[in-house]
Amino acid sequence: xxxxxxxxxxxxxxxxxxxxxxxxxxxxxxxxxxxxxxxxxxxxxxxxxxxxxxxxxxxxxxxxxxxxxxxxxxxxxxxxxxxxxxxxxxxxxxxxxxxxxxxxxxxxxxxxxxxxxxxxxxxxxxxxxxxxxxxxxxxxxxxxxxxxxxxxxxxxxxxxxxxxxxxxxxxxxxxxxxxxxxxxxxxxxxxxxxxxxxxxxxxxxxxxxxxxxxxxxxxxxxxxxxxxxxxxxxxxxxxxxxxxxxxxxxxxxxxxxxxxxxxxxxxxxxxxxxxxxxxxxxxxxxxxxxxxxxxxxxxxxxxxxxxxxxxxx
Amino acid sequence: xxxxxxxxxxxxxxxxxxxxxxxxxxxxxxxxxxxxxxxxxxxxxxxxxxxxxxxxxxxxxxxxxxxxxxxxxxxxxxxxxxxxxxxxxxxxxxxxxxxxxx
Numbered sequence: 433x434x435x436x437x438x439x440x441x442x443x444x445x446x447x448x449x450x451x452x453x454x455x456x457x458x459x460x461x462x463x464x465x466x467x468x469x470x471x472x473x474x475x476x477x478x479x480x481x482x483x484x485x486x487x488x489x490x491x492x493x494x495x496x497x498x499x500x501x502x503x504x505x506x507x508x509x510x511x512x513x514x515x516x517x518x519x520x521x522x523x524x525x526x527x528x529x530x531x532x533x534x535x536x537x538x539x540x541x542x543x544x545x546x547x548x549x550x551x552x553x554x555x556x557x558x559x560x561x562x563x564x565x566x567x568x569x570x571x572x573x574x575x576x577x578x579x580x581x582x583x584x585x586x587x588x589x590x591x592x593x594x595x596x597x598x599x600x601x602x603x604x605x606x607x608x609x610x611x612x613x614x615x616x617x618x619x620x621x622x623x624x625x626x627x628x629x630x631x632x633x634x635x636x637x638x639x640x641x642x643x644x645x646x647x648x649x650x651x652x653x654x655x656x657x658x659x660x661x662x663x664x665x666x667x668x669x670x671x672x673x674x675x676x677x678x679x680x681x682x683x684x685x686x687x688x689x690x691x692x693x694x695x696x697x698x699x700x701x702x703x704x705x706x707x708x709x710x711x712x713x714x715x716x717x718x719x720x721x722x723x724x725x726x727x728x729x730x731x732x733x734x735x736x737x738x739x740x741x742x743x744x745x
Numbered sequence: 746x747x748x749x750x751x752x753x754x755x756x757x758x759x760x761x762x763x764x765x766x767x768x769x770x771x772x773x774x775x776x777x778x779x780x781x782x783x784x785x786x787x788x789x790x791x792x793x794x795x796x797x798x799x800x801x802x803x804x805x806x807x808x809x810x811x812x813x814x815x816x817x818x819x820x821x822x823x824x825x826x827x828x829x830x831x832x833x834x835x836x837x838x839x840x841x842x843x844x845x846x847x
Contacts, residue, residue, distance in 0.1 A: 703788065
């Protein structure tokens, strides 16, 4: 059963009762929420995710809650709190901003807890089982480029994390809604009129945020691991024609390591995992100023990589 | 031992030792080398000839002159000797090597 197979009433009832348990990539989530309207967000944006059935429904990696204020604050400028294991982890948001709080809160606990992976702060998409890693600082355009590629048939692994298994270097997908900010929302609407976007949340700390629903096919294949094939460091600059420049592996190593949440926590395993990524990937800096041009450039890169791979005896 | 192995102030002999009770991990590339010191948790980007110097010291401690001989860099040139001494002091600052006075 998928989340969208539940009626909105049943979904709201589960969330406010014993909680909803579902799977996203390698994680099992248990979420309770009585926040009005939050179930609609979940129904729309997580509709393709599978509801966990017994015996898996007894196990969860994250026990999360979205709670409202008590007392008079429930009436005056009400707020929503993000909790894991009953503990508040982030400052509260206005009650009508529960979805972005949920997404950021979940990011926060993954980054802090999932240390069985090397966690890169990056968008990741894949063609087949070969992954394109797009590490970038906020504003570099990684989520927008990731969204555009996902809308052009690339498999969405994540717009936020590359979960690298240290033992074999494979990436575990985590297909969740892609967080688009400010002008990126309109850019993606114009890029693909069929894109399913959730409600807009204005005046967050990152401006206006809206979430792109992950493609159903990406959710369907969320158990299929991907091998890193390319690392592209995107740099959006208005008016910039697309330019790909190779990055020497020793410098790419430092940039990938600096991009990880837990490189130092993993010690030697993190060092070896980053080395494996750098050795197994083509490495580029990518400057661009137009999304359609950027997608075409990346597609061409893929095609040329395939040709050179096929030409290699 | 030669006079160039001696500290100017004390005249004692310096033998350089790799400071690594914990294993060192390497990632070698064409134009650079990454080293992870599992003892300190620090990653270093090293250019030539530092990887070779550390590899030599890993096999056995050495004075500057012995090290130059082992690396075939020639120990006759005073300037080269002083450059390697300065480099070893930098590596000492990074916590990778240790000078022992004999």
